[in-house]
Amino acid sequence: MTVTTRAVWTAVLSAVVAAAAALDAYGDLPLTAVAGALVLLLATGWAPLLRLPAQGGTTVVVALAGLGAVAVAWATEGEPVLRNVPLVLAMALVLAFVAEMLRRGGRPRLVESVSGTVTGAVVAVCCSGWVAAGRSEAGASLVVVSALGLAVAAAVSATPVARGWVGSLVGVALGAVVAGGAATLLPSIDPVSGLVAGAVTGLVVAVLRLLFERQPALTSRRAVLAAVTAPVAVGGILVFVVGRLVLA
Structure with missing residues (x-):
């Protein structure tokens, strides 16, 4: 799968996150379910992506770490939502050695x-950030604008003109503008906060795109799953941090 196709699928996954957050009438279960699905996609392809020798063990550890973090974030009442997630990450480190x-x-x-296993566990744990962001002061609005910004940045990176740092920065800028514009239509979040959130998620897309650009055509389908999911997964924890810093 080419770089362009992977970028398109990253944009699709980001749109799914935004759609799940928009279903806030059903509580945070839709967003939690999507976060869990992101963990499974990442775990399935992480070992083939890094060409690790013990792929079965890596897949199990990454999946348990990510799903455990998402479940803990969903079950935790009060602030901070992620206060028990470091324990999950510590247990994942032990499991990696086991x-x-x-x-x-x-x-x-x-x-x-x-x-490689520990790195995959950390990335998977980042998916819990989407659940935590959904429970922040801005709530679903923060998740929606951030995911939209990420989707736009990924879509722009799929175009022929988005090559190198210049093209990536264009994607970041457009993602930030779209996120800021969406923030004007949603409650609980102001345009400046939306702009910042969109810029941060756009930067995640730009950095990981340049990282994976050296692998223009991944031959393993499982590896492709991790490559397209990683920007969305990492974006989760960064969106939560933006919510804590900007909207505090």
């Missing part, structure tokens, strides 16, 4: 396997 100890055959590329 998975390595269960390996057979001499454990080749041990350091690479452990570091």
Whole structure:
């Protein structure tokens, strides 16, 4: 799958997050379900994306870490919503070493396997940020404008003119403008906060796009799943941070 196609799918996933947040009449269950789905997509493809040697163990650890963090964020009452998530991440670190100890055959590329698994667990845990952002002061409005900004930045990066740093910065700018414009139509969030949130999520798309640009055509379908999901996953925790800093 080419860089352009991956960018389009990232935009689609971002739009799904925005749609789930817009269903706030049903509470935060739709957004939580989407966050869990993002974790599963990421876990399925993370090991093939990094070409890790123990793919089964990595997939299990990443999935458990991400789903555990999303569940903890959903079940936690009061502030801060993510206060128990560090415990989940700590347990994921232990599980990463347990998975390595269960390996057979001499454990080749041990350091690479452990570091890759832990990194995947951290990225998966970031999905819980979408749930936490949905429970912030701005609530669903913050999630909607941020996800829209991310979707626009990803869509722009799929166009032929978006090449290199200049094209990526154009995507960031357009994503920020769209997010700021959407904030004028939604309650609980002002245009400046929407602009900042859109810029942050746009930067995530730009950085990860340039990171994965060296792999223009991923041959593994599972690896593609992780590549298109990673920007949306990382964006979750950054949106939560923006909500805490800008809207505090």
